[in-house]
Amino acid sequence: MWGGRFAGGPSAIMREINASIPFDKALWRQDIAASKAHVDMLGAQGIVSAEDAALIADGLDKVAAEYEANGVPENWDLEDIHMTTESRLAELIGPAAGRLHTARSRNDQVATDFRLWVRDAMDQAELGLKQLQVALVSRAGEHAASIMPGFTHLQTAQPVTLGHHLMAYYEMIGRDRSRFADARVRMNRSPLGAAALAGTGFPIDRFRTAEALGFDGPTDNSLDSVSDRDFALDYLMAAAQCSLHLSRLAEEFIIWASQPFGFVTLPDSLSTGSSIMPQKKNPDAAELVRGHSGRIAGCLTALMITMKGLPLAYSKDMQDDKPPVFEAASLLALSIAAMTGMVAEAKFRTDRMRAAAELGYATATDLADWLVRQANIPFREAHHITGSAVKLAESRGIALDQLSIDDLKAIDQRIDDRVYAALSVEASVAARCSHGGTAPDEVRKRVAQARVALGLE
Numbered sequence: 050m051w052g053g054r055f056a057g058g059p060s061a062i063m064r065e066i067n068a069s070i071p072f073d074k075a076l077w078r079q080d081i082a083a084s085k086a087h088v089d090m091l092g093a094q095g096i097v098s099a100e101d102a103a104l105i106a107d108g109l110d111k112v113a114a115e116y117e118a119n120g121v122p123e124n125w126d127l128e129d130i131h132m133t134t135e136s137r138l139a140e141l142i143g144p145a146a147g148r149l150h151t152a153r154s155r156n157d158q159v160a161t162d163f164r165l166w167v168r169d170a171m172d173q174a175e176l177g178l179k180q181l182q183v184a185l186v187s188r189a190g191e192h193a194a195s196i197m198p199g200f201t202h203l204q205t206a207q208p209v210t211l212g213h214h215l216m217a218y219y220e221m222i223g224r225d226r227s228r229f230a231d232a233r234v235r236m237n238r239s240p241l242g243a244a245a246l247a248g249t250g251f252p253i254d255r256f257r258t259a260e261a262l263g264f265d266g267p268t269d270n271s272l273d274s275v276s277d278r279d280f281a282l283d284y285l286m287a288a289a290q291c292s293l294h295l296s297r298l299a300e301e302f303i304i305w306a307s308q309p310f311g312f313v314t315l316p317d318s319l320s321t322g323s324s325i326m327p328q329k330k331n332p333d334a335a336e337l338v339r340g341h342s343g344r345i346a347g348c349l350t351a352l353m354i355t356m357k358g359l360p361l362a363y364s365k366d367m368q369d370d371k372p373p374v375f376e377a378a379s380l381l382a383l384s385i386a387a388m389t390g391m392v393a394e395a396k397f398r399t400d401r402m403r404a405a406a407e408l409g410y411a412t413a414t415d416l417a418d419w420l421v422r423q424a425n426i427p428f429r430e431a432h433h434i435t436g437s438a439v440k441l442a443e444s445r446g447i448a449l450d451q452l453s454i455d456d457l458k459a460i461d462q463r464i465d466d467r468v469y470a471a472l473s474v475e476a477s478v479a480a481r482c483s484h485g486g487t488a489p490d491e492v493r494k495r496v497a498q499a500r501v502a503l504g505l506e
């Protein structure tokens with residue numbers, strides 16, 4: 050394709066280090082679509098004849114059909130998907146194929162193909178995350194009033210509801226969806242027609258090709274068009290942040306499924322056994338989601354460092370943009386699917402959760418709040434009085450509401466037996482009715498809004 054000025058061919062090492070076809074063959078659909086948009090425009094503008102344009106378009110369809118049926122052949126001499134397709138086109142239709150690359154460079158071609166691919170990946174991530182939200186909301190609705198311990202420092206803090214806990218992930222995943230959606234809006238401009246770096250003297254119509262490929266319009270600077278990989282970095286950033294959320298959710302399932310917790314029974318379909326310990330059921334899928342988040346963050350780091358310090362415009366370093374994006378996309382899709390299945394099918398052991406919420410003095414704050422409200426004691430003092438009650442109960446190995454009224458009065462005279470009503474875990478969650486709080490009615494309200502937002506109502 051470019052041998053005219055060379056006396057010798059590339060060495061074996063050159064061929065191998067140069068070849069991107071082993072991975073960029075994944076772009077074949079985008080490459081065909083972009084070439085068809087380009088040649089249609091060349092024909093419409095009279096840059097190539099209508100006959101040649103039709104011949105090329107038809108030939109591209111034939112190449113696509115071959116790829117579909119047999120896969121993309123990997124010939125390192127042809128370097129990448131762009132040259133592989135053009136070379137096969139030439140075999141099929143003859144010299145007219147040579148007119149396809151008029152007013153185009155592989156630099157704008159690869160930027161266009163890759164954008165189209167990343168745009169699809171953003172859409173797929175968004176769709177997958179929406180399904181995860183559907184699963185979260187449906188389980189949260191079931192468990193709007195199921196009580197579990199809430200933790201800080203992984204120490205029992207205050208009772209919350211399982212529905213509230215699951216809806217926290219609904220919020221996180223919502224932000225992830227919006228990150229993909231924002232990135233999509235920002236990236237949806239067509240670099241096609243920027244040519245190698247400076248634009249072209251041919252009377253091309255960049256608006257036409259942009260529209261044909263579903264872009265909102267062409268990019269506005271040819272140098273930026275061929276050297277910009279922000280869209281890939283935006284995708285990886287959104288993917289990395291999303292995978293952090295998925296790994297936190299995965300971690301919760303891992304902890305909850307452990308025997309001392311016993312809050313959840315994981316679906317058999319997303320667990321594995323042990324080859325030596327017959328009793329084992331391991332949360333491997335969740336652990337791999339937790340692990341994959343590290344790899345996805347690595348993909349983001351890899352591309353950031355590839356792009357750092359590159360002068361304008363295209364440099365071959367940028368060929369290395371694709372493997373991290375492809376890797377992150379497949380890891381993310383698997384992670385989303387695994388967590389969606391886990392949320393949808395997990396058996397929550399609400400009896401164990403409720404029993405755990407009774408332990409660890411989770412309603413101590415409720416006692417302090419009661420002292421503030423009923424006895425008009427400043428919160429700091431109420432905190433101290435409650436601490437003494439916890440200390441006494443702990444020394445006897447009993448719960449707060451198992452202390453007798455005489456014991457409580459011995460700690461502070463102002464306590465009376467109305468306090469017991471405030472010390473149950475039900476009273477505790479019901480009391481937390483501030484906007485966004487864990488009270489079952491608040492959770493139901495948020496679940497209802499979410500169901501509308503997801504189009505379930």
Ligand code: ARG
Pocket residue numbers: 069073128129155156159363365367368369
């Ligand atoms: N295989 C290349 C890539 O993926 C295509 C662009 C080549 N451009 C060039 N000037 N060598 O980045």
